[in-house]
Amino acid sequence: xxxxxxxxxxxxxxxxxxxxxxxxxxxxxxxxxxxxxxxxxxxxxxxxxxxxxxxxxxxxxxxxxxxxxxxxxxxxxxxxxxxxxxxxxxxxxxxxxxxxxxxxxxxxxxxxxxxxxxxxxxxxxxxxxxxxxxxxxxxxxxxxxxxxxxxxxxxxxxxxxxxxxxxxxxxxxxxxxxxxxxxxxxxxxxxxxxxxxxxxxxxxxxxxxxxxxxxxxxxxxxxxxxxxxxxxxxxxxxxxxxxxxxxxxxxxxxxxxxxxxxxxxxxxxxxxxxxxxxxxxxxxxxxxxxxxxxxxxxxxxxxxxxxxxxxxxxxxxxxxxxxxxxxxxxxxxxxxxxxxxxxxxxxxxxxxxxxxxxxxxxxxxxxxxxxxxxxxxxxxxxxxxxxxxxxxxxxxxxxxxxxxxxxxxxxxxxxxxxxxxxxxxxxxxxxxxxxxxxxxxxxxxxxxxxxxxxxxxxxxxxxxxxxxxxxxxxxxxxxxxxxxxxxxxxxxxxxxxxxxxxxxxxxxxxxxxxxxxxxxxxxxxxxxxxxxxxxxxxxxxxxxxxxxxxxxxxxxxxxxxxxxxxxxxxxxxxxxxxxxxxxx
Amino acid sequence: xxxxxxxxxxxxxxxxxxxxxxxxxxxxxxxxxxxxxxxxxxxxxxxxxxxxxxxxxxxxxxxxxxxxxxxxxxxxxxxxxxxxxxxxxxxxxxxxxxxxxxxxxxxxxxxxxxxxxxxxxxxxxxxxxxxxxxxxxxxxxxxxxxxxxxxxxxxxxxxxxxxxxxxxxxxxxxxxxxxxxxxxxxxxxxxxxxxxxxxxxxxxxxxxxxxx
Numbered sequence: 001x002x003x004x005x006x007x008x009x010x011x012x013x014x015x016x017x018x019x020x021x022x023x024x025x026x027x028x029x030x031x032x033x034x035x036x037x038x039x040x041x042x043x044x045x046x047x048x049x050x051x052x053x054x055x056x057x058x059x060x061x062x063x064x065x066x067x068x069x070x071x072x073x074x075x076x077x078x079x080x081x082x083x084x085x086x087x088x089x090x091x092x093x094x095x096x097x098x099x100x101x102x103x104x105x106x107x108x109x110x111x112x113x114x115x116x117x118x119x120x121x122x123x124x125x126x127x128x129x130x131x132x133x134x135x136x137x138x139x140x141x142x143x144x145x146x147x148x149x150x151x152x153x154x155x156x157x158x159x160x161x162x163x164x165x166x167x168x169x170x171x172x173x174x175x176x177x178x179x180x181x182x183x184x185x186x187x188x189x190x191x192x193x194x195x196x197x198x199x200x201x202x203x204x205x206x207x208x209x210x211x212x213x214x215x216x217x218x219x220x221x222x223x224x225x226x227x228x229x230x231x232x233x234x235x236x237x238x239x240x241x242x243x244x245x246x247x248x249x250x251x252x253x254x255x256x257x258x259x260x261x262x263x264x265x266x267x268x269x270x271x272x273x274x275x276x277x278x279x280x281x282x283x284x285x286x287x288x289x290x291x292x293x294x295x296x297x298x299x300x301x302x303x304x305x306x307x308x309x310x311x312x313x314x315x316x317x318x319x320x321x322x323x324x325x326x327x328x329x330x331x332x333x334x335x336x337x338x339x340x341x342x343x344x345x346x347x348x349x350x351x352x353x354x355x356x357x358x359x360x361x362x363x364x365x366x367x368x369x370x371x372x373x374x375x376x377x378x379x380x381x382x383x384x385x386x387x388x389x390x391x392x393x394x395x396x397x398x399x400x401x402x403x404x405x406x407x408x409x410x411x412x413x414x415x416x417x418x419x420x421x422x423x424x425x426x427x428x429x430x431x432x433x434x435x436x437x438x439x440x441x442x443x444x445x446x447x448x449x450x451x452x453x454x455x456x457x458x459x460x461x462x463x464x465x466x467x468x469x470x471x472x473x474x475x476x477x478x479x480x481x482x483x484x485x486x487x488x489x490x491x492x493x494x495x496x497x498x499x500x501x502x503x504x505x506x507x508x509x510x511x512x513x514x515x516x517x518x519x520x521x522x523x524x525x526x527x528x529x530x531x532x533x534x535x536x537x538x539x540x541x542x543x544x545x546x547x548x549x550x551x552x553x554x555x556x557x558x559x560x561x562x563x564x565x566x567x568x569x570x571x572x573x574x575x576x577x578x579x580x581x582x583x584x
Numbered sequence: 585x586x587x588x589x590x591x592x593x594x595x596x597x598x599x600x601x602x603x604x605x606x607x608x609x610x611x612x613x614x615x616x617x618x619x620x621x622x623x624x625x626x627x628x629x630x631x632x633x634x635x636x637x638x639x640x641x642x643x644x645x646x647x648x649x650x651x652x653x654x655x656x657x658x659x660x661x662x663x664x665x666x667x668x669x670x671x672x673x674x675x676x677x678x679x680x681x682x683x684x685x686x687x688x689x690x691x692x693x694x695x696x697x698x699x700x701x702x703x704x705x706x707x708x709x710x711x712x713x714x715x716x717x718x719x720x721x722x723x724x725x726x727x728x729x730x731x732x733x734x735x736x737x738x739x740x741x742x743x744x745x746x747x748x749x750x751x752x753x754x755x756x757x758x759x760x761x762x763x764x765x766x767x768x769x770x771x772x773x774x775x776x777x778x779x780x781x782x783x784x785x786x787x788x789x790x791x792x793x794x795x796x
Contacts, residue, residue: 166672246714276718289720496690
């Protein structure tokens with residue numbers, strides 16, 4: 001073989017092996033390609049989509065609680081929980097300077113107020129953990145400052161919180177939100193309207209967490225909650241609460257409640273309870289203050305109920321305002337017990353009007369001998385006692401009345417002046433609304449309705465007004481009650497010059513463990529202006545210490561009535577009333 | 585029509601085969617077409633590239649705008665919380681009292697026809713109004729804190745300049761307000777020469793003005 005032939009053969013061999021290698025590589029690539037593109041195509045593309053896909057929460061807002069002028073009593077506020085990954089907590093460099101863990105925590109303390117020691121305990125409890133709370137409920141402003149700290153191991157979680165701009169003013173009615181949901185009041189009762197349904201957004205993101213175009217999809221839409229509109233006038237509510245607090249404190253009372261009702265609509269304009277609480281900060285508030293006592297607490301109403309007894313007697317034609325009596329100072333009950341009056345003026349030569357005006361227990365009992373317990377009970381029920389009001393407040397009480405068929409021989413007498421039966425303040429306000437509205441009872445309203453996000457307004461059903469006594473009877477009672485601030489138990493104590501006021505006082509003995517104590521519940525229920533009542537006001541104080549007579553509630557009642565006529569521009573009364581005589 | 589048929593029929597007939605001219609060789613493709621096609625392909629590719637760059641940029645723009653929206657929502661939440669707290673009747677009343685304002689007591693009306701004062705007619709007393717705390721253990725709203733917030737904001741160009749003069753020392757504010765009131769009082773000429781009739785509780789019909 002010539003050298004040329006040898007060289008040629010070597011070239012051929014080299015060419016062959018290179019071709020073989022190329023072929024093998026190509027085959028390998030083809031196999032791999034087919035494997036990826038055909039055999040495992042579905043599996044791999046699913047895995048890839050999964051890696052890029054993520055979801056985020058579409059936050060929906062809980063509805064607000066609004067007053068009658070659409071001022072927010074409860075709204076939403078963003079709060080942030082500050083969290084950390086203890087596993088990664090370490091010194092770090094910021095702007096070329098090393099920041100120690102303690103310095104970083106001190107910076108957080110300066111903003112949130114959470115002590116360094118507490119935060120350090122949280123992160124050092126389990127150093128291998130990936131999650132710990134440093135501080136909770138930071139405000140948006142604090143959140144911004146915390147972000148600027150640029151601490152690499154600190155994270156945030158949004159915490160949709162509730163904010164009550166008017167604080168304690170309407171806390172008794174709004175209730176509040178706890179960590180896991182609504183706890184009291186309208187927040188809980190109307191949760192169905194207020195509740196928001198968060199949505200889900202799914203999308204694919206790139207390596208730098210930017211959403212890939214065309215991949216966002218709302219999997220579940222977010223639905224904001226509706227707004228609950230109350231009938232409350234928050235300015236009036238505040239004023240009423242102020243008067244309760246200032247009179248209550250001067251009386252050394254344990255608690256107090258007051259309610260203002262618009263006569264023509266039955267709408268509750270104010271319902272305040274003192275002491276109350278701030279729904280923004282209620283952690284240390286005693287349980288008994290966390291509620292609307294006007295609805296949820298029952299009491300023996302005492303003499304304010306005499307107006308209802310008297311209305312029943314007048315309606316049944318069993319007496320008339322000018323009927324004269326020689327009222328004894330005591331009335332013997334079976335078992336050697338006696339009914340007495342609070343003062344000497346409540347006995348003697350009194351008319352029916354005088355019996356009511358001077359709040360005579362003995363006179364009322366003597367008059368009530370003329371009416372059968374079952375008829376009286378029917379009137380009590382018609383005026384709204386014995387069942388919750390139409391407001392249907394969370395935990396609202398019915399009060400208690402004995403069955404007229406089995407009523408005992410003492411309660412049959414005492415219930416005519418409001419002892420031996422119990423009622424809520426809301427029931428009493430509702431009963432006086434019926435008297436003030438010329439005998440026609442309009443069910444009380446606290447919530448006007450639910451303003452849904454789609455613009456519809458679900459109005460709370462208005463029950464039909466019920467006539468409980470004739471217009472004549474109601475007018476007679478109002479005139480009789482007008483004698484109370486002029487000549488009766490509120491003389492010199494309730495006086496708004498230029499306005500005619502009808503009111504009734506009540507002092508009830510408080511029973512504890514089945515025995516009447518010398519503690520009292522004092523109250524005043526009334527209406528203004530008497531010639532054409534527009535507003536009903538009921539005020540009550542529990543266990544006053546410095547003065548236990550019912551007129552002690554007068555300063556608060558007087559202030560509230562004065563404020564009402566100014567606030568709602570009530571035209572002054574022009575004529576002196578013609579009132580029935582109270583004595584003879 | 586018949587004439588045409590006649591002329592074809594009358595043409596001399598030729599044998600069946602005939603040589604035809606060789607077809608011309610295909611001309612080489614023109615350079616301009618090649619360039620145009622290639623340019624078209626590249627234009628489409630470049631267009632696609634631009635489109636995807638634009639889409640990519642759009643994604644970043646959206647991200648940025650979403651972040652801005654979140655920031656503005658945070659602003660909104662901060663401001664609405666502040667407004668809510670300032671609308672609180674308790675805060676407003678405390679501020680008003682700290683400025684020396686008082687509740688106007690019993691209402692009174694002046695009947696124009698005979699200058700009769702109906703109702704009480706008693707002036708409100710200075711210092712007769714106070715605001716009490718309603719939650720046990722809670723202090724009355726810290727007026728100076730609220731006032732200073734408002735003052736700061738008015739200094740930043742927001743409205744409510746009237747509060748800008750509030751300082752930590754509320755007595756200063758009260759005395760300033762009183763001075764102003766005296767100024768107003770002396771500026772109003774007193775025209776009533778005979779003593780005004782005493783206030784009547786119930787003055788008869790209302791209103792009965794004789795006005796021109």
